[in-house]
Amino acid sequence: MADQPPRRPRTLGDARSEAEAAFKKVTAKVAAAPPKPNVAPGIKEQVTLRIDQDVLEFFQEGGPGWQDRINEALRKAAGK
Template identity: 65%
Template sequence: MSRSPRSARDAAEAAFKSATTKPVEAAPAPKAPAIPNAREAVSLRIDRDVLERFQEDGPGWQDRINAALRKAAGLA
């Protein structure tokens, strides 16, 4: 059984695709912050009870979460 030859349309579509498709590039390295030790705003999902526990002591709860994460990561 022989394969049917490619149609002119298939050949044209393949040529167009190869001419217009961007090559896959490696992901750029993460940028270092412009200011050393600067904090970065992120969105993070935390269980409600964990968030409430950190907020119980009032303002500064984000700093307390950051300190707990640093300790858990072995950075403190």
């Protein structure tokens, strides 16, 4: 207990100030996350994507590389 600062007497004003500070801390808006830095082309990011089974089968019919084919189709659709 020697590590704790000495307690100061509480007054009504202090309790109110402390309550307001606690309320502000809990209700304060969280700053938006910083934007992701631009990444170099060709760097892949793993994501989970839900697509229709028939679309998946279409790309998988071509054998290995189906994920790259889906990526290429998405790039074309995005105008990239």
